[in-house]
Amino acid sequence: MLMVRLNTTIDGAVRALREYATHTGQALADAAHDVISRRPTSTSGRNGRAH
Numbered sequence: 001m002l003m004v005r006l007n008t009t010i011d012g013a014v015r016a017l018r019e020y021a022t023h024t025g026q027a028l029a030d031a032a033h034d035v036i037s038r039r040p041t042s043t044s045g046r047n048g049r050a051h
Contacts, residue, residue, distance in 0.1 A: 017031055
């Protein structure tokens with residue numbers, strides 16, 4: 001889902017997910033659940049980086 005949403009590679013999507021989890025203080029699995037649940041995130045579409 002993040003690959004499409006961010007128009008990035010799998011590496012970029014994983015990096016964005018890790019950065020989002022770190023930024024929000026969540027476990028990686030919880031951050032991934034937010035993405036799958038389509039909860040609003042602060043993930044930007046630029047360069048596969050979370051903001």
